[in-house]
Amino acid sequence: MEAAGKVGAAEVRTPFDVSERRAWAGSAAVYEAGFGRLCAYPVPALLDAAGVGPGLRVLDVGTGPGSVAAAAGACGAQVVAVDAEAGMAQRAAQAVPDASVYVAALPQLPFRSDQFDATVGNFVLNHVGRPRVALAELRRVTRPGGWIALTIWAVPAASGQALLGRAAAAAGVPRPADVPALAPEDDFPRTEEGLTALLDEAGLTETGCRSLAWDHHTTAEEWWQGPAAGVATIGRVVTSQGVAGVERVRRHFALLAEEFMDGGGDLVLPHRALLAYGRVRRPAA
Template sequence: MKPWAGVGEAYASSYAALCAGTTDALAAELGPASGRSLLDVGSGTGMVAARFAADGWDVTGCEPEATMRAVAAREHPRLAVIAGSLPDLPFDEAAFDAVIANFVLNHVHDPRQSARELARVSAERVAATIWLVSPSWLWHEVCARAGLEPVAGERLAPDKDFERTAEGFAGMLRDAGWRDVLVSELSWTWHAEPAALWASAEGGVASAGAFYLSLDEAGRDDFRRAFDDVCADRSVDGALALPHTAAIASGRRG
């Protein structure tokens, strides 16, 4: 996994709500709970897992980052969250009726091996999501106004990477041994308050946050001024309208 050390509180205050936007679509792919067991891999602060638990699933979360697990324990004390990460999950084969990984396979070093591991611990259904459209343009605009050159994001080795389209995602999952793969696209607009977006940057969340923390004091001041300018120009009723598109995949173990 790419490092997310120490970002639990900042993520909870920002992108956790955005990433939970796929919950209904994931639930539709898996069918009714009916007392079935579900593993949420990369469960983060527990928002998605808690929703599945409320719908009647017997849910276990699995999250490698301690600060994420700490937020989950505080916000969802009844939710069981185990420390663990892809591509080696601490569970037996077919241990859960269904397994989900929400915006996880776009962060691992070996997506196919990780997708194979998701299927290994599933007895029935497996589902995952990745971003097709994210708000990276916003942070590029901030950098441009600040006169800063953003660092290129980490790229996977060519033999590990896959095309970040619905078709490319489906092909990667089939390579990993998933059967009956179906992929759909879900688009929605996140109306984000500037305070939430700034919490993500200041807290080191995702590539924009990592870039902000890498700057010296003068660079951070320039970044903040540019961020405030962009928000002033683009906010409507105190929020920025940020369109997003996710690929939602489901299948069965091979």
């Protein structure tokens, strides 16, 4: 598998992208132990939607600690993976030694056009400043007739996904100014219809989208450690007002988490994501 050369973090495009790089810097170990388990749930459905199988050249964009890459490799695919965070890429390379892993970020991938039979991104569109430009790049590197499959978090969020945000709001900790939301002109409805329309707009064919719902089983301690360490956007919110602010959010989190406790004292958190797919258009005969 050839690339245009290994690269460092790709050129950052928007304030949102700058914020995302900060949110994930140095977070690989904590992410893998907490949020990483949550995000692994859609992997089998994601690979199935992309038609991943033996011998196919598969690109996993935003690989994180390598859950998707490992599953694709187990299917017999030839896997290339990228992540914008060097620590994530390093963990993925260790977890999937047969994969080629690069440090790279959308919307600039270090690959020639039409290089992959299938391209997958597990929640990667949640973390790019210009989703349409990112999707165009995924289309560029996927061969005509190849599949692209993506997951994103649905809006409105399921109750388990909203727990940490509710705790921050109850503690009076707002989203800080240096954690910008996506620009309105770059955003799109995080619904089945909205995500399908985004793929249609990108020129993909045979598009579709469906919801995935599941209960994530964890503990209060595990679920709290990521945001307390500043991981992801919610982590930057939680830690934005220093130690006192973190403690306020923690107290509200502990109270609100009681809604989700099972009989054994563990958390059962409902989550919902969207899985969309489409095929790169073949040239007219």
